[in-house]
Amino acid sequence: MAPLLRxxxxxxxxxxxxxxxxxxxPQTLDPVVFRIVMLSGIAIIMAVSLNLINGFTGQFxxxxxxxxxxxxxxAAALTVYGHNALFGYLPKAGPLxxxxxxxxxxxxxxxxxxxxxxxxAAAVGYLVGLxxxxxxxxxxxxxxxxxGEIIRVVIENTDVVGGPRGFSxxxxxxxxxxxxxxxxxxxxxxxxxVVVSRNLRFSVQGxxxxxxxxxxxxxxxxxxxxxxxxxxxxxxxxxxxxxxxALYAHYEFTLSPTSFGFVxxxxxxxxxxxxxxxxxxxxxxAAVLLTALxxxxxxxxxxxxxxxxxxxxxxxxxLIILMIVRPQGIFGRGELRRDTFFRRGKRPPATPLTGx
Amino acid sequence: MSDFLQQVVIGVQLGSIYALIALGYTMVYGVxxxxxxxxxxxxxxxxxxxxxxxxxxxxxxQPTLAGAxxxxxxxxxxxxxxxAVLGLVIERLAYRPLRRAPRLxxxxxxxxxxxxxxxxxxxxxxxxxxxxxxxxPQGAGATLNLGGATISKDQLVLVVAAALLMAVxxxxxxxxxxGRAMRAVSHDADAAALMGINTDTVIAFTFxxxxxxxxxxxxxxxxxxxxKILPLxxxxxxxxxxxxxxxxxxxxxxGAMLGGLLMGLSESFVRGSGFSRWTEAVAFVLLIGVLLLRxxxxxxxxxxxKV
Numbered sequence: 001m002a003p004l005l006r007x008x009x010x011x012x013x014x015x016x017x018x019x020x021x022x023x024x025x026p027q028t029l030d031p032v033v034f035r036i037v038m039l040s041g042i043a044i045i046m047a048v049s050l051n052l053i054n055g056f057t058g059q060f061x062x063x064x065x066x067x068x069x070x071x072x073x074x075a076a077a078l079t080v081y082g083h084n085a086l087f088g089y090l091p092k093a094g095p096l097x098x099x100x101x102x103x104x105x106x107x108x109x110x111x112x113x114x115x116x117x118x119x120x121a122a123a124v125g126y127l128v129g130l131x132x133x134x135x136x137x138x139x140x141x142x143x144x145x146x147x148g149e150i151i152r153v154v155i156e157n158t159d160v161v162g163g164p165r166g167f168s169x170x171x172x173x174x175x176x177x178x179x180x181x182x183x184x185x186x187x188x189x190x191x192x193x194v195v196v197s198r199n200l201r202f203s204v205q206g207x208x209x210x211x212x213x214x215x216x217x218x219x220x221x222x223x224x225x226x227x228x229x230x231x232x233x234x235x236x237x238x239x240x241x242x243x244x245x246a247l248y249a250h251y252e253f254t255l256s257p258t259s260f261g262f263v264x265x266x267x268x269x270x271x272x273x274x275x276x277x278x279x280x281x282x283x284x285x286a287a288v289l290l291t292a293l294x295x296x297x298x299x300x301x302x303x304x305x306x307x308x309x310x311x312x313x314x315x316x317x318x319l320i321i322l323m324i325v326r327p328q329g330i331f332g333r334g335e336l337r338r339d340t341f342f343r344r345g346k347r348p349p350a351t352p353l354t355g356x
Numbered sequence: 357m358s359d360f361l362q363q364v365v366i367g368v369q370l371g372s373i374y375a376l377i378a379l380g381y382t383m384v385y386g387v388x389x390x391x392x393x394x395x396x397x398x399x400x401x402x403x404x405x406x407x408x409x410x411x412x413x414x415x416x417x418q419p420t421l422a423g424a425x426x427x428x429x430x431x432x433x434x435x436x437x438x439x440a441v442l443g444l445v446i447e448r449l450a451y452r453p454l455r456r457a458p459r460l461x462x463x464x465x466x467x468x469x470x471x472x473x474x475x476x477x478x479x480x481x482x483x484x485x486x487x488x489x490x491x492x493p494q495g496a497g498a499t500l501n502l503g504g505a506t507i508s509k510d511q512l513v514l515v516v517a518a519a520l521l522m523a524v525x526x527x528x529x530x531x532x533x534x535g536r537a538m539r540a541v542s543h544d545a546d547a548a549a550l551m552g553i554n555t556d557t558v559i560a561f562t563f564x565x566x567x568x569x570x571x572x573x574x575x576x577x578x579x580x581x582x583x584k585i586l587p588l589x590x591x592x593x594x595x596x597x598x599x600x601x602x603x604x605x606x607x608x609x610x611g612a613m614l615g616g617l618l619m620g621l622s623e624s625f626v627r628g629s630g631f632s633r634w635t636e637a638v639a640f641v642l643l644i645g646v647l648l649l650r651x652x653x654x655x656x657x658x659x660x661x662k663v
Contacts, residue, residue: 134651
């Protein structure tokens with residue numbers, strides 16, 4: 001098949017499948033399960049975008065939740081305070097129209113919100129990326145943590161977005177954060193971030209990322225612009241985190257600054273490390289696992305009286321045990337691909353090296 | 357002027373607690389290059405051990421300061437021993453299996469241990485705040501006046517106790533055999549091992565020592581500032597102490613003390629000038645500023661990368 005046709009088919013097919021699922025799943029799935037599906041999708045975007053920074057480029061960022069917070073608050077403020085000027089066609093409160101009509105009703109607003117919050121986070125990501133030119137390893141990690149915390153404190157002290165009370169809209173004007181996020185948008189961005197990561201991984205630009213991770217000095221000697229590479233990784237990762245924030249803001253009723261603290265950042269780092277640093281499929285699976293695990297523990301332990309309180313302790317223990325048993329993460333640096341399941345053992349024998 | 361002095365007093369008091377915790381971060385980082393995120397929670401355990409010990413011993417308010425100190429000493433020692441044991445157990449079970457693993461993995465394990473201690477703490481101790489019984493004499497004569505600033509004897513005891521503990525630490529690190537081994541491992545672990553130093557023992561000792569200091573910090577904080585004792589109290593204090601360690605230069609023991617003091621002073625001045633909601637942001641701005649000017653912290657040694 002011609003590459004162009006293949007690409008068109010892939011894009012068209014993805015959009016149709018996601019749209020159908022987006023209309024069917026909320027009706028058929030158990031609400032609790034559907035919620036896990038949605039939150040997993042947002043977590044996948046966060047983990048895969050953080051993997052660009054931590055996994056591909058080897059930069060140590062542990063403030064990713066800060067970018068999500070920026071995106072979430074930026075997007076929510078935009079749709080709430082821009083309601084009259086830009087989004088008058090949305091209901092001031094309550095759900096969109098049901099079915100396909102609601103999809104077209106919300107589509108322009110969520111697209112604008114995602115783009116705006118992505119750009120906002122990317123701009124700040126650029127600022128955070130700059131110190132990485134001077135700092136390495138653990139010190140960079142601490143600075144990213146610091147930036148994340150500063151973003152949280154600034155939000156907590158900004159009364160326009162509710163400060164420490166949280167933000168659910170402009171209550172006086174009666175405009176609440178619209179519920180624009182549907183399955184379609186979350187998983188469209190999931191597909192996008194995975195495809196971008198995968199293509200980057202095999203492009204010349206992306207090989208530069210990996211070279212910086214393996215040995216910065218050697219990469220520089222080979223002509224890789226390490227400064228540019230690191231800043232691009234930060235900007236790209238922050239962009240997707242901002243988009244994830246916009247999706248999160250328009251899915252949850254209320255945003256709270258405390259839900260974007262450094263503990264939340266650690267969750268995303270855990271996903272990337274648990275999946276295997278640099279492994280895209282690993283990040284995806286670990287994001288789903290770590291989002292679903294607490295909920296599964298809640299429903300399985302919660303049914304037994306008095307066991308629910310052991311849930312978080314169990315989660316922490318499982319995390320420690322997983323890291324000790326598989327320090328390189330679930331997949332290491334490898335990817336889950338078709339021949340992991342099929343064609344095993346049928347690989348062509350390696351051609352022996354000859355002296356000629 | 358008196359306002360200024362008052363803030364200094366509060367800052368030094370806070371700073372000595374931060375310094376005690378920061379020392380544990382910095383020593384463990386020195387020998388293992390690991391950010392031990394569970395360290396703040398060891399501080400919390402120290403506070404709880406102190407609280408339960410005080411309750412078991414039925415401590416009451418003493419008429420004299422000397423009497424109070426004698427009553428508090430066994431509680432302090434108990435908290436230190438309990439936390440040292442906890443530190444050794446954590447090191448043995450969670451960190452030693454990962455000695456050769458990627459560093460990010462060890463960091464995630466540290467986060468796991470931290471989560472475990474916090475949640476186990478909520479299970480064991482409950483989520484409602486507890487308060488240390490007041491042991492030092494209160495009422496008239498409990499405060500001193502110094503150039504317009506009021507210093508309570510509690511604050512004085514806390515600062516002096518912290519200073520004494522740091523002096524003991526300095527003696528151990530600089531003047532004993534095991535201290536010399538610690539410095540050797542921190543300088544170059546592989547070379548130290550080749551010189552016949554049992555690095556595992558040294559690392560375990562360092563963990564125990566750091567945890568004991570954090571335990572002492574927790575107990576002193578609970579007993580002398582009458583702060584709420586909560587299972588999650590270690591998160592914020594631990595994070596700030598960690599920032600203090602980095603500001604001072606992580607891996608450097610005097611750096612941790614200096615960083616702790618700076619962090620305490622900056623916090624008390626920010627609070628004192630009515631911006632208490634910004635304290636954490638100021639701490640991190642200070643951190644980023646220092647790191648941009650001196651990438652290895654104030655007293656840290658910057659090691660150029662060798663090719």
